[in-house]
Amino acid sequence: MTLARTRLVAALATSILALAPLTAAQPAWSQTQAAAVKETPLAAAFAKAAAAHDVPRDLLVALAYAETHLDGHNGEPSASNGYGVMHLVSNPTNHSLEKAAELTGLPADKLKADDEANVLGGAAVLRSLADKLGLDATARKDPGDWYRAVAQYGNASSPELARLYADAVYEQLGLGIDLRGVQVKPQEITADRGEYAGVRDLNARAGKQAGEPAESPVAIASTDYPPAAWVPASSSNYRVSSRETSYNIDRVVIHVTQGSYAGTISWFQNPSAQVSSHYVVKSSNGAITQMVRDKDVAWHAGNSTYNNRSIGIEHEGWVSDPSWFTDAMYRASAALTRYLCDKYGIPKTRTGIIGHNEVPGATHTDPGTHWNWTTYMNYVTGGGGTPSWTTTVDNATSGQFTASANWGTSTYSSQRHGTDYRFADPVAASDPAWYSATIPSAGTYQVEVWYPADPGYNSSAPYIVATSGGNQTVYVDQRSGGGAWRSIGSFSLNAGTYNVVGVSRWTSGTGYVIADAVRISRQ
Numbered sequence: 001m002t003l004a005r006t007r008l009v010a011a012l013a014t015s016i017l018a019l020a021p022l023t024a025a026q027p028a029w030s031q032t033q034a035a036a037v038k039e040t041p042l043a044a045a046f047a048k049a050a051a052a053h054d055v056p057r058d059l060l061v062a063l064a065y066a067e068t069h070l071d072g073h074n075g076e077p078s079a080s081n082g083y084g085v086m087h088l089v090s091n092p093t094n095h096s097l098e099k100a101a102e103l104t105g106l107p108a109d110k111l112k113a114d115d116e117a118n119v120l121g122g123a124a125v126l127r128s129l130a131d132k133l134g135l136d137a138t139a140r141k142d143p144g145d146w147y148r149a150v151a152q153y154g155n156a157s158s159p160e161l162a163r164l165y166a167d168a169v170y171e172q173l174g175l176g177i178d179l180r181g182v183q184v185k186p187q188e189i190t191a192d193r194g195e196y197a198g199v200r201d202l203n204a205r206a207g208k209q210a211g212e213p214a215e216s217p218v219a220i221a222s223t224d225y226p227p228a229a230w231v232p233a234s235s236s237n238y239r240v241s242s243r244e245t246s247y248n249i250d251r252v253v254i255h256v257t258q259g260s261y262a263g264t265i266s267w268f269q270n271p272s273a274q275v276s277s278h279y280v281v282k283s284s285n286g287a288i289t290q291m292v293r294d295k296d297v298a299w300h301a302g303n304s305t306y307n308n309r310s311i312g313i314e315h316e317g318w319v320s321d322p323s324w325f326t327d328a329m330y331r332a333s334a335a336l337t338r339y340l341c342d343k344y345g346i347p348k349t350r351t352g353i354i355g356h357n358e359v360p361g362a363t364h365t366d367p368g369t370h371w372n373w374t375t376y377m378n379y380v381t382g383g384g385g386t387p388s389w390t391t392t393v394d395n396a397t398s399g400q401f402t403a404s405a406n407w408g409t410s411t412y413s414s415q416r417h418g419t420d421y422r423f424a425d426p427v428a429a430s431d432p433a434w435y436s437a438t439i440p441s442a443g444t445y446q447v448e449v450w451y452p453a454d455p456g457y458n459s460s461a462p463y464i465v466a467t468s469g470g471n472q473t474v475y476v477d478q479r480s481g482g483g484a485w486r487s488i489g490s491f492s493l494n495a496g497t498y499n500v501v502g503v504s505r506w507t508s509g510t511g512y513v514i515a516d517a518v519r520i521s522r523q
Contacts, residue, residue, distance in 0.1 A: 042070065049120045166196065173189050228288040228289060233292050234271045238298045252353045259318075280316070283325070286326075434501070
């Protein structure tokens with residue numbers, strides 16, 4: 001199965017769209033909401049910059065959100081020496097700050113500290129990348145055609161990281177944004193990955209299953225912690241060792257990256273960084289990448305004794321901004337920490353698990369006052385964040401899955417959950433396959449989906465969640481990230497037995513729509 005054009009739907013994770021079961025209409029913004037966008041200085045800055053450089057305004061906001069959650073951090077630099085809402089960088093391998101100064105004529109100091117100037121500079125840099133790629137006036141109107149320019153904006157150290165970076169930006173277009181007086185309406189956008197379509201997918205589950213082709217571009221599994229992907233740091237940023245022969249491992253040190261997930265991974269691969277950690281955890285869904293083997297000494301603590309005896313875990317985000325510290329991040333990191341404590345005999349206490357700020361001589365303040373140690377340690381000691389209630393419904397679960405005769409059954413992919421899965425052509429009608437469950441009590445539940453990934457599967461598969469406030473739709477690119485549980489968000493659900501999650505066929509995406517399995521967990 002092949003596609004004439006490789007495309008990525010914007011919503012790789014959650015887009016909160018109100019959607020009736022048999023309609024594809026998206027909610028309209030009210031005039032009040034539209035006016036609010038224009039009234040805030042930061043929103044006005046994005047509109048001005050987008051118009052000045054002919055960059056899609058919502059794409060510009062999504063890029064800034066992926067980098068900084070729209071926070072300029074009062075002109076303070078990130079770990080990789082990036083500044084402002086748009087994360088304009090000045091380091092030995094990335095000179096986007098200097099490029100922005102050249103393109104706008106604004107001094108670097110103003111670009112660092114002034115939000116309006118910074119956004120204008122970021123737009124100028126992004127437009128210059130689009131020009132080099134040959135985007136004409138028509139192409140510039142379609143946010144999906146900017147994918148390669150977005151991938152280059154992050155100055156990633158490899159094509160895989162460039163794809164990871166760009167995917168995070170387009171994910172936000174599907175999620176929608178409402179932060180710091182700036183709104184982006186949740187929207188379905190497909191993006192042309194171009195040459196990045198065939199590179200290794202670091203969003204996919206790590207490793208391969210039996211029967212998969214050797215060239216299948218999925219993440220390489222960590223040998224130390226199997227749920228993590230393996231992306232090695234530059235050998236200039238850590239010391240090869242033979243722990244626990246050379247040193248006993250008796251500490252886990254918790255860090256915050258002061259930057260984005262993809263940016264941090266790329267920075268640790270940069271020989272000039274002279275820093276690293278063993279693991280990096282993503283904010284939105286708790287994905288984990290290992291960059292230094294447990295046996296080796298990462299340079300993370302700023303204290304050689306503690307480096308020798310500890311494992312460092314970086315968490316995507318900024319110390320000053322609690323919006324990065326999601327439940328998904330806490331649970332995933334706690335599961336990793338619990339695993340490490342069991343493996344190396346580290347006490348599951350605040351003696352064995354410490355913050356970077358607690359390392360003797362530390363000049364860093366991470367994880368900071370917004371890090372919830374009580375929640376984190378409860379997850380560590382309580383089984384790595386095991387939910388209080390969970391249920392899994394497969395397409396073969398008796399009495400809990402319904403689909404019309406239009407849905408076929410396949411065993412083609414080894415990434416399937418259970419013995420088989422269902423598939424159907426996209427059409428201009430919902431015809432959903434439904435997963436029924438008995439929800440024990442009203443509350444907030446995490447919904448995860450499992451599907452096999454294939455280039456011929458749908459680039460924009462609509463998952464409908466029957467929330468207490470009405471149906472919400474999540475678009476998922478089923479061409480990548482398959483063979484694992486993938487969170488599509490947390491939702492308020494009513495108690496009772498009913499169709500909780502559906503997979504609709506009504507989509508403009510290309511390729512078969514897949515219905516395999518869902519998992520619903522009480523938070």
